[in-house]
Amino acid sequence: TLLRRAGCCVQGGQAQRVVLALALSLQPEVLLLDEVTSALDHEAALKVEALLKGCGAAIIWITHNDDQPARVGGRVLNLPLGTEMVVEQLQAPQPQLQTDGSEK
Secondary structure (H helix, E strand, O other), rough: OOOHHHHHOOHHHHHHHHHHHHHHHHHOEEEEOOOOOOOOOOHHOOOHHHHOOOOOOOOEEEOOOOOOHHOOOOOOOOOOOOOOOOOOOOOOOOOOOOOOOOEO
């Protein structure tokens, strides 16, 4: 990848910003971010938060920074250390039959 080829020239925070920019350029509906600002200074992290808040994507953001969810908004699921969460597998909706026996 371009980032891998240029890897010798970018530092941790720079690499995070490049990868995030590449992801946002795809205009995703959902972003899964894991400690996306961990290698950034506070000012840069605030800029990334503002960018993400306005990007229009649903964001699943994994962070140890308790202040970020309040700044970015949305719903927060706080899982204390050692907590397990079970998510049920949803069944696909079954086709509904019309009175003539055909599917809707």
